[in-house]
Amino acid sequence: MADDDDGVDPTEQMQRARQRLSEADEVAQVVLTAHLEIEAEVDDALKVLFPHEDVLKEARLTAHQKMTILRAHITTKATGEAIAWPLLFGLNSLRNEIAHGKKTKKRDVKIQALRNGLRGKGKKRFRQAVDSADDIGIITIAAEVASGFVILLTKAMKGK
Numbered sequence: 001m002a003d004d005d006d007g008v009d010p011t012e013q014m015q016r017a018r019q020r021l022s023e024a025d026e027v028a029q030v031v032l033t034a035h036l037e038i039e040a041e042v043d044d045a046l047k048v049l050f051p052h053e054d055v056l057k058e059a060r061l062t063a064h065q066k067m068t069i070l071r072a073h074i075t076t077k078a079t080g081e082a083i084a085w086p087l088l089f090g091l092n093s094l095r096n097e098i099a100h101g102k103k104t105k106k107r108d109v110k111i112q113a114l115r116n117g118l119r120g121k122g123k124k125r126f127r128q129a130v131d132s133a134d135d136i137g138i139i140t141i142a143a144e145v146a147s148g149f150v151i152l153l154t155k156a157m158k159g160k
Helices: 010-022 026-049 053-059 063-073 081-099 105-118 124-132 135-158
Strands: none
Touching (some): 026 135
8 A cells, every 4th residue: 555645744834824814914915805896897987888798708818918908998087097907907907916925125116106106196185194104004095096987987988
């Protein structure tokens, strides 16, 4: 009878996995949640544009591809467009960085890019909020601006 023992202790492996999963990364959690919400808003916008949205689902488009299709379809300049598109794509890039690894310098650079994209924009209270925000605050503000932009675009496309 062959010995199935490959020298790996499954209990030890499970304990290591449990430990890694229990280490909360709040920034990653906020980014992933924000990305999920924004992608849902982009999907809603694409449903307005394409009567057969099931075909898009079959194409298994990435979030970046969906955003690019939405952006390519917009024929008029929308309020907030100069800020919103870089935030949408920036958040998506940050999500990809987080999904494929641990905290890295690249992640910090991407968060700083979001911060820079928000700096000096809006009214005084908005600028103060951006200036005083930590990383989670910046991600939250960027997600709010990006999501709000897509919601307004969707309403405009519906004629509301």
